[in-house]
Amino acid sequence: MTDWLKHAPEAARDYLQGHRLDEVECIVADLPGIARGKAMPGPKFARQNRFFLPASIFLQTITGDWADDIIPMGTTEPDMILTPDYATATAAPWTADRTLQVIHDMTLQSGEPVPFAPRNVLKRVVTAYHARGWTPVVAPEMEFYLVARNTDPAQQIAPMTGRTGRAAAARQAYSLSAVDEYGSVIDDIYDFAEAQGFEIDGITQEGGAGQLEINMRHGNPVKLADEIFFFKRLIREAALRHNCFATFMAKPIEREPGSSMHIHHSVLDESGRNIFSAEDGSETPAFQHFIGGMQRHLPSAIALLAPYVNSYRRYVRDFSAPVNLEWGRDNRTVGLRVPVSTPEARRVENRIAGMDCNPYLGIAASLACGYLGMVAGDMPRPEREDTAYDSADDIPRGLYDALEQFGDNAALLDLLGDEFGKVYGAVKAAEYGEFLQVISPWEREHLLISV
Structure with a gap:
């Protein structure tokens, strides 16, 4: 058994019993709660203990657009460090091969928790x-x-x-x-x-x-x-x-x-x-x-x-x-x-x-x-x-x-966290602005020729 799997929950180990681990999905939750990250072959995951994603993923709206850049280092899109939380390893049983999902903790390159990462916000409380x-x-x-x-x-x-x-x-x-x-x-x-x-x-x-x-x-x-x-x-x-x-x-x-x-x-x-x-x-x-x-x-x-x-x-x-x-x-x-x-x-x-x-x-x-x-x-x-x-x-x-x-x-x-508040407010304001650009069927039905 790969060493890191010794730290995984029993259900994850049972899922792999008698099978080769084909793929690991390294995931985090963005502000809407969408899974972001990367997938990699199981053997490669076992050889690494950290991964990287740009901090700017937290400025993305639900539509895929971007809020105003209010993260101090956001203009250069530096990476966050993602460290696997092996206790979260769980199967992805709908896939054709044997795949595990692993949630990752997110820190800045200084070692501090990413303040606008939702999981970190909950941990803070x-x-x-x-x-x-x-x-x-x-x-x-x-x-x-x-x-x-x-x-x-x-x-x-x-x-x-x-x-x-x-x-x-x-x-x-x-x-x-x-x-x-x-x-x-x-x-x-x-x-x-x-x-x-x-x-x-x-x-x-x-x-x-x-x-x-x-x-x-x-x-x-x-x-x-x-x-x-x-x-x-x-x-x-x-x-x-x-x-x-x-x-x-x-x-x-x-x-x-x-x-x-x-x-x-x-x-x-x-x-x-x-x-x-x-x-x-x-x-x-x-x-x-x-x-x-x-x-x-x-x-x-x-x-x-x-x-x-x-x-x-x-x-x-x-x-x-x-x-x-x-x-x-x-x-x-x-x-x-x-x-x-x-x-x-x-x-x-x-x-x-x-x-x-x-x-x-x-x-x-x-x-x-x-x-x-x-x-x-x-x-x-x-x-x-x-x-x-x-x-x-x-x-x-x-x-x-x-x-x-x-x-x-x-x-x-x-x-x-004040930094979280600023990022969250900026993303939601951007989404609201996007919504205001869409004309609804109700408006066309009742306002088109009546006002």
């Missing part, structure tokens, strides 16, 4: 927790749609065709029959996940046509963000095998619910005890402060949780999406829900994040808001025990407003 003797724990939920292949952007997205030959039906939440319609895709998702060593807590049908949710076990924020990063690719590949697309757009289909990435949070002390619960099982001040921090700072973090113009189409009343930052116990009309649990498992569910966000940045932003609340002792508003849809003014309703609030929150930017 987790380190802030550790400095206070806290260990953050998260459990993400992934929602996505399986849709018919769509190669013409001018055409509306349609649900995929199931095994009965009919399009997937909407309003069938938790229906096992609906899940069976695209069981072949789900079978591949399970098989790929098993080959990659990922544990799925469950798959359910959501309320949209062809909309599914995957629940993941709670754990280390960086490890879970890595898995979501891998899962998005895994699910897309499973869908392509069955002549359909998997989409993680926040709102892909008109008049259907959007797709979220609900994030459950708890925090442990140095003894492993959940600091949201006292010894008698009651809620602690830390629990209240975490919620208070989310209510105070999430408006400024929405630009990371809802990163595209499409993201804000999800925040629509009565479409199973949060439109507020109220909090409540077992109340799905609030943005911050406290699920039914034992005191040991007491947690706060952030329902604001869209599935289109970069998982590293979405989790980092959510954890940052709770952290700032605990440090400052922020108190939450009174709990909502009724329907909270009447409270809809807490969050920005568009990307432009969200970016303004993001840039004005000094405490949040200091925790995430």
